[in-house]
Amino acid sequence: MGASRLEDVDWGRVIERLCYLFPPVVGVGLVGAVQEADPGVPGLRWGLVLFGTFGYTLLTLGLTTTLFLDTRRVQVVGGWQPRPWLNALFALVLAPVAGVVYLYRRHRRFGTPADRSEWWVVIAISLGTTVAGLVAAAIAYVLAMPELVVTAIGLAGTVAFGAFPIAIHRDAAYVCTRRTRWTPNPGSYLGFAFLSLFVPPLQPLLAAYYLFRRRRATGTP
Structure with a gap:
């Protein structure tokens, strides 16, 4: 058994x-x-x-x-x-x-089994959180507020480490099953997401690029 x-x-x-x-x-x-x-x-x-x-x-x-x-x-x-x-x-x-x-x-x-179509929302939230965190960190640095710098970077890092790789992999699994000209490989996007954890500027660029390609391919978001 x-x-x-x-x-x-x-x-x-x-x-x-x-x-x-x-x-x-x-x-x-x-x-x-x-x-x-x-x-x-x-x-x-x-x-x-x-x-x-x-x-x-x-x-x-x-x-x-x-x-x-x-x-x-x-x-x-x-x-x-x-x-x-x-x-x-x-x-x-x-x-x-x-x-x-x-x-x-x-x-x-x-192939990879398709997941729900709403994972793009998590990618968008990750992108927004990272950009907001970087802006807040820059302002805090200029105003000499080290505690705020740590908080802003910590918040952005938490979202990026915890949610972004899962979201982009699962959403790519959904998009690749749609009848579009763009069929992203979920494994490759998971790899880029892992890399972005150690090269922070890559994360917002990857998220923005993915959302742009997704919109062109599916019309949403």
Whole structure:
């Protein structure tokens, strides 16, 4: 019965969900690593670092396992012959990149199940929050208000780390199923969203570009 249950699991969707968890886990670890101010909570800094490290390790092991299981199933289906052990090793070394690359390649063969059409709203909110945060941070810097700078950047960073990668991946999964000339690969946009977490100026540019292409292709928003 246990083997039968494993066969019923959609490992491709599990891989997606594990990838979604990497940005917030990494973000928590980074907050702990760079935190200099004393929040008045003993051990908070090291607690955040340990949470990020432990969480990243668990997600890496989870993605290594699910990539192995999904590649074995895909080989049985046919049409694509990814190597289970090679993909698992890649995930063990650099899990987020391995997950994104696999989802990109998997989509080209089998597609990605469509999601709700409203994810573009979250992308727009992420874009608005990032722009507002940058403007607020610039004003606070000019007015010599460091607390406001930290708050503005923290708010924008929270939205970008937590919501933006999920939203752009899920919305691309919806758009690519529409009968339009533009068929975005959800895996590639998830990869760019991950990259934007470490190159902050890329996030608003990516969000604006995506929304522009989406509007031209679908007429909404």
